[in-house]
Amino acid sequence: MSQICLPLGLDKADISKLEDIVSSTSVKHAGDILIRQGDKFDKIYAVKSGMAKSYRFDKAGTEYIQSFHLPGELFGLDAIYAQRYGFNVEALDTSVLCEMDFNELQTLCSTVPSLQKQLFSLLSRDIYNSHVNPIEHFDQTAEQKLSGFLHNLLSRLQARGHNSLDLHLPMSRRDIANHLGLAPETISRLLKRFQERGVITINNRLVTVQDRAKLEGLVHCHALETSIDISSIAHTA
Amino acid sequence: MSQICLPLGLDKADISKLEDIVSSTSVKHAGDILIRQGDKFDKIYAVKSGMAKSYRFDKAGTEYIQSFHLPGELFGLDAIYAQRYGFNVEALDTSVLCEMDFNELQTLCSTVPSLQKQLFSLLSRDIYNSHVNPIEHFDQTAEQKLSGFLHNLLSRLQARGHNSLDLHLPMSRRDIANHLGLAPETISRLLKRFQERGVITINNRLVTVQDRAKLEGLVHCHALETSIDISSIAHTA
DNA sequence: CGAGAGCTTGAGAATTCTCAAAGTACGTGG
DNA sequence: CCACGTACTTTGAGAATTCTCAAGCTCTCG
Numbered sequence: 062m063s064q065i066c067l068p069l070g071l072d073k074a075d076i077s078k079l080e081d082i083v084s085s086t087s088v089k090h091a092g093d094i095l096i097r098q099g100d101k102f103d104k105i106y107a108v109k110s111g112m113a114k115s116y117r118f119d120k121a122g123t124e125y126i127q128s129f130h131l132p133g134e135l136f137g138l139d140a141i142y143a144q145r146y147g148f149n150v151e152a153l154d155t156s157v158l159c160e161m162d163f164n165e166l167q168t169l170c171s172t173v174p175s176l177q178k179q180l181f182s183l184l185s186r187d188i189y190n191s192h193v194n195p196i197e198h199f200d201q202t203a204e205q206k207l208s209g210f211l212h213n214l215l216s217r218l219q220a221r222g223h224n225s226l227d228l229h230l231p232m233s234r235r236d237i238a239n240h241l242g243l244a245p246e247t248i249s250r251l252l253k254r255f256q257e258r259g260v261i262t263i264n265n266r267l268v269t270v271q272d273r274a275k276l277e278g279l280v281h282c283h284a285l286e287t288s289i290d291i292s293s294i295a296h297t298a
Numbered sequence: 299m300s301q302i303c304l305p306l307g308l309d310k311a312d313i314s315k316l317e318d319i320v321s322s323t324s325v326k327h328a329g330d331i332l333i334r335q336g337d338k339f340d341k342i343y344a345v346k347s348g349m350a351k352s353y354r355f356d357k358a359g360t361e362y363i364q365s366f367h368l369p370g371e372l373f374g375l376d377a378i379y380a381q382r383y384g385f386n387v388e389a390l391d392t393s394v395l396c397e398m399d400f401n402e403l404q405t406l407c408s409t410v411p412s413l414q415k416q417l418f419s420l421l422s423r424d425i426y427n428s429h430v431n432p433i434e435h436f437d438q439t440a441e442q443k444l445s446g447f448l449h450n451l452l453s454r455l456q457a458r459g460h461n462s463l464d465l466h467l468p469m470s471r472r473d474i475a476n477h478l479g480l481a482p483e484t485i486s487r488l489l490k491r492f493q494e495r496g497v498i499t500i501n502n503r504l505v506t507v508q509d510r511a512k513l514e515g516l517v518h519c520h521a522l523e524t525s526i527d528i529s530s531i532a533h534t535a
Numbered sequence: 536c537g538a539g540a541g542c543t544t545g546a547g548a549a550t551t552c553t554c555a556a557a558g559t560a561c562g563t564g565g
Numbered sequence: 566c567c568a569c570g571t572a573c574t575t576t577g578a579g580a581a582t583t584c585t586c587a588a589g590c591t592c593t594c595g
Binding site: 203243246 | 550551559
């Protein structure tokens with residue numbers, strides 16, 4: 062838990078208090094359901110390793126894949142308000158998670174101002190990302206959506222210290238397609254085209270970025286990309 | 299400020315403390331810029347009356363309209379993390395706003411647990427809405443997007459006690475189109491079709507819902523709609 | 536009342552989807 | 566260890582939305 066998310070800016074004593082409320086650090090496997098949509102909210106989760114996906118079904122039974130959770134990221138935060146989880150979360154890979162009781166965390170926040178600040182900040186980041194990413198996926202060509210997706214994953218991994226250009230994508234093409242609002246066939250065709258243009262190399266579910274500049278070029282092509290680079294802004298947490 | 303957002307669940311003394319940090323309650327007019335993308339974050343805002351839109355420009359200069367802010371709603375929360383506003387916010391109408399210094403609010407939260415809880419809850423609600431609404435706008439026909447947009451506005455207004463079926467849309471067709479990722483022409487054509495089917499009546503920027511059931515039917519038609527109705531869940535704030 | 540922005544309508548163009556089928560990878564069981 | 570079955574992925578061709586471009590109309594505001 063040390064290098065992840067929440068403890069940034071805390072001193073040792075406070076980190077120790079935080080660790081007390083981590084209720085478990087469990088290992089999950091591909092296909093394991095971590096959260097069920099509609100269940101009563103009690104814990105928030107952090108991914109230590111592996112990957113998970115959040116998805117929900119609407120009234121018509123259509124599945125929507127909302128997001129993929131990478132190591133170092135939190136999920137379950139959207140359920141604080143309703144006190145019920147709004148999404149199913151499923152492990153895509155062998156994954157290690159830690160779980161924190163939110164009420165205890167909230168109580169702890171009252172006595173540890175820097176933790177309160179950090180939690181506000183993390184909630185805000187989720188809002189920011191939710192606002193910026195969807196709109197940049199929105200009025201775009203399929204090519205921009207997919208290149209943006211790959212670039213986003215790469216950025217998030219690199220923000221956590223992964224320096225490789227390899228993207229292991231444990232989710233199916235169908236999952237990616239659903240997440241981006243495209244047909245699975247379109248994903249196949251585009252990945253192939255990206256490979257032909259020398260942007261990436263495909264080995265089944267391993268995508269290696271060959272030319273990051275070209276990838277970014279695809280993203281920006283007609284429009285797109287965050288004009289404020291949030292990761293470059295000094296964050297006094 | 300009394301019946302809006304933040305003070306829910308606070309006692310009189312705490313509400314008075316909260317009112318102390320409301321730095322101003324200003325009147326703005328259509329076209330006034332309330333927040334500029336990139337400016338240093340200091341305040342969060344609540345809409346008391348009127349309407350505002352959040353939008354941003356990407357590196358290519360393309361405008362994306364992220365959301366419309368209705369009376370009783372907060373904006374600026376996405377900037378806590380980066381400490382800079384990520385969006386421009388512009389009044390669409392004559393509007394009354396209140397502004398709160400976030401640092402003071404945060405400090406107050408440390409001493410008023412119910413306020414802390416309420417703020418966590420409101421941040422979470424924004425995350426929830428950002429997660430659910432975009433995906434329900436995503437893999438959809440233009441018809442579903444637009445009917446979903448109208449239905450969403452109606453629900454939000456009614457949640458604040460507006461019982462009318464009139465939707466005053468102070469934004470242009472172009473704004474709606476941009477927000478939904480469609481062409482303005484498509485908005486025109488669809489509104490016309492909705493009117494022909496008896497779902498709504500159009501009078502320039504005033505849309506009156508004639509048949510709410512039909513409107514919901516359009517939304518659900520191929521898929522869509524939240525399966526957990528967040529507003530019906532008892533919320534112990 | 537006039538100018539300009541905003542809105543509506545039409546026709547053709549383009550992307551992406553749908554449907555169908557073949558190919559490939561992986562896990563299970565023999 | 567290999568064969569088979571299943572699920573996933575890729576490829577192709579035609580269909581359908583939605584977009585783009587263009588022009589006419591209308592509302593608002595000075």
